Amino acid sequence: MIRDFSRLLKASAAAGVLIALGACATAPAEAPAAPVADVPVVAEPVAEAPAVEREQIAWDLTDLYETPEAWDAAFTEVQGRVAGLAANKGTLGKSAAHMADVYKQTSAVAKDAIRLYTYASLKNDEDQRDAAGQERFGKAQNLFQSLGEATSWMDPEVLSLGEKKVTAYLKAEPGLADFRFSLENTLRNAPHTLDDKGEALMAQAGLALSQPNQIYSLYANASIPWPSLTLADGTEVKLNQAGYSRYRSAANRDDRQAVFDTFWAAWKQYESGMGATLNAQVQSAIFRAKARDFDSVLQRNMFDDALPPAIYTQLVTQVNDALPVFHRYLKLRGRMLGVEDLRYYDIYPPIIEADTGTFDIERSKEITFEALKPFGEEYLGMLREGLSQEWMHVYPQEGKETGAYMSGSAYDVHPYVLLNHNDDYNSLSTFAHEWGHAVHTMLAKSEQPFETAGYSTFTAEIASTINEILLEEYMIEHAQTKEEKLYYLGYALESLRGTFYRQTMFGEFELAIHEAAERGEPLTGARLTEIYAELLRKYHGEADGVMKIDDAYTVEWAFIPHFYYEFYVYQYATSVSGAAWFAEQFLAGDEQVRDNFIKVLKAGGSAHPHDILMKEAGLDMTKPDAYQAVVRRMNDIMDRMEALLDEE
Numbered sequence: 268m269i270r271d272f273s274r275l276l277k278a279s280a281a282a283g284v285l286i287a288l289g290a291c292a293t294a295p296a297e298a299p300a301a302p303v304a305d306v307p308v309v310a311e312p313v314a315e316a317p318a319v320e321r322e323q324i325a326w327d328l329t330d331l332y333e334t335p336e337a338w339d340a341a342f343t344e345v346q347g348r349v350a351g352l353a354a355n356k357g358t359l360g361k362s363a364a365h366m367a368d369v370y371k372q373t374s375a376v377a378k379d380a381i382r383l384y385t386y387a388s389l390k391n392d393e394d395q396r397d398a399a400g401q402e403r404f405g406k407a408q409n410l411f412q413s414l415g416e417a418t419s420w421m422d423p424e425v426l427s428l429g430e431k432k433v434t435a436y437l438k439a440e441p442g443l444a445d446f447r448f449s450l451e452n453t454l455r456n457a458p459h460t461l462d463d464k465g466e467a468l469m470a471q472a473g474l475a476l477s478q479p480n481q482i483y484s485l486y487a488n489a490s491i492p493w494p495s496l497t498l499a500d501g502t503e504v505k506l507n508q509a510g511y512s513r514y515r516s517a518a519n520r521d522d523r524q525a526v527f528d529t530f531w532a533a534w535k536q537y538e539s540g541m542g543a544t545l546n547a548q549v550q551s552a553i554f555r556a557k558a559r560d561f562d563s564v565l566q567r568n569m570f571d572d573a574l575p576p577a578i579y580t581q582l583v584t585q586v587n588d589a590l591p592v593f594h595r596y597l598k599l600r601g602r603m604l605g606v607e608d609l610r611y612y613d614i615y616p617p618i619i620e621a622d623t624g625t626f627d628i629e630r631s632k633e634i635t636f637e638a639l640k641p642f643g644e645e646y647l648g649m650l651r652e653g654l655s656q657e658w659m660h661v662y663p664q665e666g667k668e669t670g671a672y673m674s675g676s677a678y679d680v681h682p683y684v685l686l687n688h689n690d691d692y693n694s695l696s697t698f699a700h701e702w703g704h705a706v707h708t709m710l711a712k713s714e715q716p717f718e719t720a721g722y723s724t725f726t727a728e729i730a731s732t733i734n735e736i737l738l739e740e741y742m743i744e745h746a747q748t749k750e751e752k753l754y755y756l757g758y759a760l761e762s763l764r765g766t767f768y769r770q771t772m773f774g775e776f777e778l779a780i781h782e783a784a785e786r787g788e789p790l791t792g793a794r795l796t797e798i799y800a801e802l803l804r805k806y807h808g809e810a811d812g813v814m815k816i817d818d819a820y821t822v823e824w825a826f827i828p829h830f831y832y833e834f835y836v837y838q839y840a841t842s843v844s845g846a847a848w849f850a851e852q853f854l855a856g857d858e859q860v861r862d863n864f865i866k867v868l869k870a871g872g873s874a875h876p877h878d879i880l881m882k883e884a885g886l887d888m889t890k891p892d893a894y895q896a897v898v899r900r901m902n903d904i905m906d907r908m909e910a911l912l913d914e915e
Contacts, residue, residue, distance in 0.1 A: 324628060324661035325393070330680050331386040336384055338403070344830055345383060346410060348376045352417040356463075359424050360432070367442030373418055374446075378678055378717050380414055385677040392668035392685060393660060395489050408474060415470030420463040425453050445718045448873060457574070459559040471559060476555065479548035480831035483541070487828065488669060491537065494528045497524045506530045508669045508826075509687060516615040520606070527612040529822055534825050541825040542792025549784045552833050564781045569832040572723050573875040577889040579774075582840055585894035586771040592901050594808040595767050596760050599905060603757070603912075609814045611807070614764075621754035626695040628661055628688055635699045637743035639734060641853070646865065649703060649709040653681065658705070663687040673701045675708035678717040682708045690757065692742075699738045703731035711871030724835060725876035728842030729849070730868055735762055736850040736900075749911055756908045760901065766843040767897050773808045773829055774837035780830075792825070799824040841888055847896035848886055860884070 355369045387407035391400040425433060433450055437443050443450070447481060453460070461469065494509040499519050504510050511530045512707040517523050534541070552564045561567040569576050601609040603618040626634070631653045658681055660667075675682035681704040688694045707730035711720045739759040746752035779798050784790055799823035807814040829836040841875060852860040863884040870879045880886040887893060 304432065321662050323664060325660060325731060326390060326660045326683050328386055331382060331677060337591040338383065342383055342406060344380045345376065347415050349410065349417050352376060356420045360428050363436035363440035363443065366436055367440050370443065370446045374718055377414065380410055382677045383410065383672060383679065389674060389683055391423060394666035395668065396666040412474045415473055416467055418898050419466035419470040420633035422453050422460050423463045423466055425450065426457050426460055430454050446715045448719060459561060476551040479544050479551065482544050483828060483831050486537065489666065491533065494529050494533050496525055509663050513689065516617065518616060523616065531820050531822055535822050538792035538796065538822050538825060542790065542795050545795060545830055546790040548831050549781055549790060552781065553784055563785060565834060572725055574725065574877055575889050578841060579837060580893065581889055581891065582771060582837060583775060584838065585770060585891055590806065592898055593764065594811065594813045595905060596764065596901065597808065597813050599908065600687040602842050612812065617754060618757040619750055619753045620753040623692055623751060623754060625690050626692055627690045631695045631698045634695060635702060635738065638699065638738040643739065646706055649706050653702065653705055658682060659684045659686060661686050661688045671697045671701050673704035675705065676721060678712065678720060696735055696738060697711045699734040700731040703734035707868045710868040715871040715873055719871050719873040721872045723872065723876035724838045725841065726867060727881060729837055729845040732766065732843045732846035733850050736846055752912055753908060756904050760904050763897060763901050766839050768806060770836045770839035772802050773827065774840065776802050776824065777830060777834060777836065793825055796821050844894045844897050845886060845888065847900050848893055851896045
């Protein structure tokens with residue numbers, strides 16, 4: 268996953284200037300930035316857990332700032348520059364050259380503010396219990412609040428000049444070239460842009476409206492007293508989020524059930540409180556949509572990236588139509604596990620045991636590099652550079668942010684990658700995924716200026732998910748035994764379950780709760796559980812006897828961080844669809860498709876994401892064909908597995 272500043276900057280850092288500035292750390296805004304990903308969709312057997320603690324491999328943040336004191340000095344300097352931006356109010360109409368000067372000044376301040384924020388966020392995520400890190404992170408949040416207030420007048424003032432004058436300025440002044448897309452997008456946003464007082468008010472509200480996500484993060488990562496559990500072999504494990512993601516895949520079925528029962532019972536205690544927290548997030552989203560004269564939260568979020576609404580509806584339609592394929596997989600899973608009464612706690616363990624070895628960080632580097640060789644030397648050169656540097660924070664530790672992400676919005680600095688590497692195959696897959704984001708960032712920066720280097724989540728997850736597909740096919744091809752081949756085929760199926768089906772289910776849940784709130788229905792914790800349970804059972808075919816979903820596990824919604832980032836999750840599903848569409852042709856030997864894919868990555872945020880896909884690659888995500896490649900891939904994988912299983 269990425270950490271994305273795009274919505275932050277649209278809302279709080281001169282939206283007309285700095286549209287869609289790519290992947291980076293979460294920040295306050297009218298709408299929060301990209302989420303901490305759900306814990307990885309597949310985990311290895313407990314037996315493959317590392318036996319000893321490892322020395323932490325940490326990133327080198329001195330490339331951002333040499334010392335915390337250097338950050339403090341830079342913060343004070345940028346804070347003063349932010350305060351000075353308001354002096355430009357009322358001057359954009361003086362001349363095209365003057366407008367260019369103001370935009371360049373604002374862009375430079377925002378670039379330095381992002382660098383400050385990146386350091387504070389990364390440092391905080393190393394250990395969220397650290398008071399100094401929390402304070403620094405809070406200062407960075409407040410800086411963006413101030414930046415939003417200091418520049419909130421810009422869009423209204425651009426619109427007051429009128430489209431004719433702005434277009435003439437763009438034609439006459441070369442210095443505005445880097446801001447063309449942003450200015451044109453500002454004009455597109457005219458019906459939803461407030462006057463300068465209204466924009467200032469929205470900027471002032473940004474930090475308060477982002478608090479539900481902060482509350483969730485503090486509960487999930489630092490505040491809930493996680494229970495411990497003794498497994499059948501006598502091992503005592505702590506079921507925090509990282510522990511749950513590992514031990515839910517235990518080979519012993521009784522252990523899996525105990526992990527589920529214990530972990531979800533802990534969350535159930537917070538059902539009401541987390542319900543109030545998520546309801547606050549939904550209400551803040553509705554406020555933002557209404558304030559900007561949108562009919563719904565969904566409409567506002569699709570509008571942000573100029574995405575056709577048909578993308579969302581087409582995705583949901585295609586996934587629901589393909590539920591029988593998902594159910595085919597679940598039945599195959601039950602067959603291979605030897606389980607007739609399939610339950611929700613049977614969804615994570617590998618469907619076949621295989622000796623895959625340990626995927627430590629060095630082996631993960633080597634395999635990822637080999638698997639991605641089909642991309643060619645330009646891509647591999649950037650990957651080689653990144654893997655040879657200290658750009659990663661690798662292993663889990665107390666207080667560290669869970670999951671994994673790539674942070675790349677500090678324009679003059681390389682990307683950073685946060686992992687919670689467990690030396691298992693899932694960690695290898697996550698590693699390849701995050702480095703897809705990192706190389707995407709490097710390619711975009713190689714072609715784009717700061718103002719258009721950042722990219723939308725809509726294209727970002729394609730760049731990472733295709734890496735997973737290439738890795739899967741590489742591992743399947745190089746498997747040494749039938750069991751190992753079945754293992755990797757099964758993992759590929761589980762990956763598609765987690766991205767195509769699970770994320771779309773999340774998207775349906777998100778739409779359902781926003782629509783309920785927009786109708787005036789109260790969203791209590793119990794009501795959220797009820798809505799989620801209905802979708803969970805539909806997707807997993809309970810009515811058809813495919814899988815039983817116990818009531819105790821339907822509080823799962825409270826655990827998912829995605830829901831604090833408006834209509835983000837569906838883009839995982841559209842992205843795996845796009846990745847499968849590219850990979851299907853790419854793996855068949857179509858080099859032009861590969862070259863088109865690299866062009867998409869280099870385009871960064873120079874245009875709206877769907878327009879980039881259409882122009883550079885001919886991929887139309889409003890059409891059913893864009894989603895059929897995933898369904899074909901799932902059926903093909905199951906055909907291969909069943910052929911192996913039927914061998915004598």
